[in-house]
Amino acid sequence: MRISTWLGGAALCAVAGSALAEAHMTDTSDARIALSNNYAGNSWRQAMLQSWEDVTGPAVEEGIVAAADAYTTSENQATEQAAQIQNMILQGYDAIVVNAASPTALNGAVKEACDAGIVVVSFDGIVTEPCAWRIAVDFHEMGRQEVEYLASRLPEGGNLLEIRGLAGVFVDDEISAGIHAGIEEFPQFEIAGSVHGDWAQDVAQKAVAGILPSLPEIVGVVTQGGDGYGAAEAIRAAGRDMPIIVLGNRQDEMLWWQQQRDESGYETISLSIAPGVSTLAFWVAQQILAGEEVPKDLTVPFLTVTQDTLDETLANTPEGSVANVEYSLEDAQAVIAEAQGEM
Amino acid sequence: MNFLARHRIVLPIVSLAVLLAATFWMQPRAMSYFGVNLLFNLAVPIALATIAQMLIIMVNDIDLSTGAFVSLAACVTATLLNDAPLFGALVLAGLVLAYAVLGAVIHALALPAIVVTLGMSFVWGGLALVLLPSPGGASPGWIRTLMTVKPPLVPMAVVAAILIAAVTHLLVIRSGIGTMLRGVGGNARAVARSGGSVMRLKALAYGLAGLFNVLAGMALVGLTTSADANIALRYTLLSIAGVILGGGEFTGGKVSPTGAVIGALTLTLAASFLSFLRLSPDWQIGAQGAILILVLTARLLFTRRSGPA
Numbered sequence: 001m002r003i004s005t006w007l008g009g010a011a012l013c014a015v016a017g018s019a020l021a022e023a024h025m026t027d028t029s030d031a032r033i034a035l036s037n038n039y040a041g042n043s044w045r046q047a048m049l050q051s052w053e054d055v056t057g058p059a060v061e062e063g064i065v066a067a068a069d070a071y072t073t074s075e076n077q078a079t080e081q082a083a084q085i086q087n088m089i090l091q092g093y094d095a096i097v098v099n100a101a102s103p104t105a106l107n108g109a110v111k112e113a114c115d116a117g118i119v120v121v122s123f124d125g126i127v128t129e130p131c132a133w134r135i136a137v138d139f140h141e142m143g144r145q146e147v148e149y150l151a152s153r154l155p156e157g158g159n160l161l162e163i164r165g166l167a168g169v170f171v172d173d174e175i176s177a178g179i180h181a182g183i184e185e186f187p188q189f190e191i192a193g194s195v196h197g198d199w200a201q202d203v204a205q206k207a208v209a210g211i212l213p214s215l216p217e218i219v220g221v222v223t224q225g226g227d228g229y230g231a232a233e234a235i236r237a238a239g240r241d242m243p244i245i246v247l248g249n250r251q252d253e254m255l256w257w258q259q260q261r262d263e264s265g266y267e268t269i270s271l272s273i274a275p276g277v278s279t280l281a282f283w284v285a286q287q288i289l290a291g292e293e294v295p296k297d298l299t300v301p302f303l304t305v306t307q308d309t310l311d312e313t314l315a316n317t318p319e320g321s322v323a324n325v326e327y328s329l330e331d332a333q334a335v336i337a338e339a340q341g342e343m
Numbered sequence: 344m345n346f347l348a349r350h351r352i353v354l355p356i357v358s359l360a361v362l363l364a365a366t367f368w369m370q371p372r373a374m375s376y377f378g379v380n381l382l383f384n385l386a387v388p389i390a391l392a393t394i395a396q397m398l399i400i401m402v403n404d405i406d407l408s409t410g411a412f413v414s415l416a417a418c419v420t421a422t423l424l425n426d427a428p429l430f431g432a433l434v435l436a437g438l439v440l441a442y443a444v445l446g447a448v449i450h451a452l453a454l455p456a457i458v459v460t461l462g463m464s465f466v467w468g469g470l471a472l473v474l475l476p477s478p479g480g481a482s483p484g485w486i487r488t489l490m491t492v493k494p495p496l497v498p499m500a501v502v503a504a505i506l507i508a509a510v511t512h513l514l515v516i517r518s519g520i521g522t523m524l525r526g527v528g529g530n531a532r533a534v535a536r537s538g539g540s541v542m543r544l545k546a547l548a549y550g551l552a553g554l555f556n557v558l559a560g561m562a563l564v565g566l567t568t569s570a571d572a573n574i575a576l577r578y579t580l581l582s583i584a585g586v587i588l589g590g591g592e593f594t595g596g597k598v599s600p601t602g603a604v605i606g607a608l609t610l611t612l613a614a615s616f617l618s619f620l621r622l623s624p625d626w627q628i629g630a631q632g633a634i635l636i637l638v639l640t641a642r643l644l645f646t647r648r649s650g651p652a
Contacts (some may be wrong), residue, residue: 012414017595040624070583070620071618071624072624073624074624074625074627074628074631075577075628076591077573077574077576077577078567078571078574079385079567079574079575080577080614081561081565082567083385083611083614083615083618084386084618086381086382086384086385087381087382087619090370090372090378090382090615090619091370091372092371097399102478102571102574103478103479103480103568103569104568104569104571105476105478105567105569105570105571105574106567107567107569108565108566108567109566109567110383111568116377128569129568134429158539190531255434264573319348
């Protein structure tokens with residue numbers, strides 16, 4: 001009798017245990033999360049840090065986590081960030097969210113953190129160490145979608161001008177590869193010319209002004225962000241018809257788009273990554289700490305501005321900044337669920 | 344001469360001890376085998392680079408290419424040495440030799456070292472980029488094992504620091520050739536008159552510096568597991584600061600290997616300490632500089648007081 005009661009109790013415990021595991025209800029109110037950032041010197045990074053503060057502040061107040069401290073290294077150097085991560089291990093954080101200075105040079109420090117039982121989530125600047133999670137942007141898909149949009153607007157196709165980013169940087173290669181994949185998919189388009197705009201309006205303007213005289217009629221411009229307004233200025237100065245320029249969510253680009261729309265009904269699309277991806281990384285870290293089974297590689301959706309959302313987005317974007325979106329716990333759960341489906 | 348002026352090693356030791364005590368007080372978790380290792384393991388390559396810088400400062404020159412050269416050594420280690428150990432080792436040996444030749448050339452043509460090394464830093468940086476255009480490579484297993492070894496009682500970082508200090512102390516302070524080398528910094532003409540070849544000695548000093556820089560690059564890759572062409576750019580200024588913090592002087596061959604190692608440890612610890620303070624990054628560089636100035640002021644005050652009198 002006694003033994004059977006004991007066994008029954010044990011069985012009940014086991015059932016309760018498994019139910020708990022399934023619900024992923026581990027409490028994270030004692031958990032402390034740190035943000036390791038290597039650079040704060042441009043508008044994108046500033047917006048990223050601001051988003052982190054705006055989202056993690058209330059999360060701490062509500063007691064979802066105990067702390068969410070942001071650290072930025074004083075110099076943009078991988079060795080310094082490695083030391084910063086090692087310090088975070090000593091400070092006893094439960095999770096480290098990192099935007100890495102180098103995809104590989106932090107691997108030693110990241111491994112130390114993993115070995116100490118710390119959850120490491122990298123985003124934007126991701127790390128290759130297998131024990132860390134990666135929230136990457138699908139730049140390839142971003143390039144492909146640009147061409148896809150143009151195909152929906154211009155079914156008969158035509159010549160395109162491609163503005164690339166900074167030569168030799170991974171992001172530039174990825175977006176450009178995506179654009180070329182899009183061209184293969186929609187062979188009615190042809191890239192008539194390609195220049196490097198270095199993601200800066202002034203550089204793009206000069207480069208486009210230089211190549212324009214040698215080009216046939218252009219129906220569309222595919223860009224990488226930060227270069228659309230410069231291209232528009234160069235084309236206007238040359239007295240050509242304004243092609244469809246795919247924009248990159250910068251405030252000056254969207255302002256120009258709004259003016260053009262009001263004057264002549266200009267239509268286009270704008271896409272880029274939102275700096276608020278830091279908040280997605282925060283929630284992913286929180287979910288991992290809560291016991292959620294999260295795949296190591298996640299893809300972050302990029303932020304698209306369309307004709308319908310232009311006014312609203314522009315109104316919410318500070319002058320000289322980038323359109324932003326902050327992620328909620330539900331958004332993070334949706335991203336995780338999607339990745340789990342692919343597993 | 345008072346006590347501090349006679350024993351210039353005392354001040355660096357006191358600085359490190361004070362900083363260490365403050366760090367432990369702020370972050371008690373650091374006061375463990377694991378914690379001390381995390382605090383100091385990235386100081387090991389910096390200590391090696393600081394010794395290299397010290398060897399150059401010892402002969403009255405200064406090396407502005409440390410950062411680029413260590414980065415190059417790291418890139419070679421993560422690529423060539425890993426894929427083809429023999430060839431990689433040859434390349435690293437070639438780099439050491441190049442440093443020795445540089446020393447000889449600087450002396451023979453009476454070129455200012457500051458200009459030559461600044462120029463060479465672009466050459467090293469370019470070579471590193473050719474070798475590793477985007478971050479990557481992998482650490483050879485044995486270096487990784489060596490840098491993550493867990494000796495009993497005392498963590499690897501401390502053992503390594505003591506080892507580096509002991510070996511270089513014997514080499515520079517105790518050995519006959521070390522005395523000659525310091526003589527080049529103190530009075531090159533006297534060395535020449537007494538029958539020593541200053542050119543050969545300078546080449547030796549630079550060659551040894553190259554060797555320690557290569558070791559720094561290898562140690563760094565062992566810790567990070569991979570390399571990129573910019574990985575060690577900060578080492579130029581860190582190594583110079585480390586030498587001075589450790590009681591060395593820019594002229595006269597007055598250097599202290601033990602002090603240099605302690606200087607490197609102090610600089611690394613200062614950065615961690617400021618991070619534990621949660622100081623805003625905008626202030627951190629300034630604060631790091633302030634710590635440096637504080638130590639140097641203390642040294643000046645103590646040595647001045649004892650003065651020539």
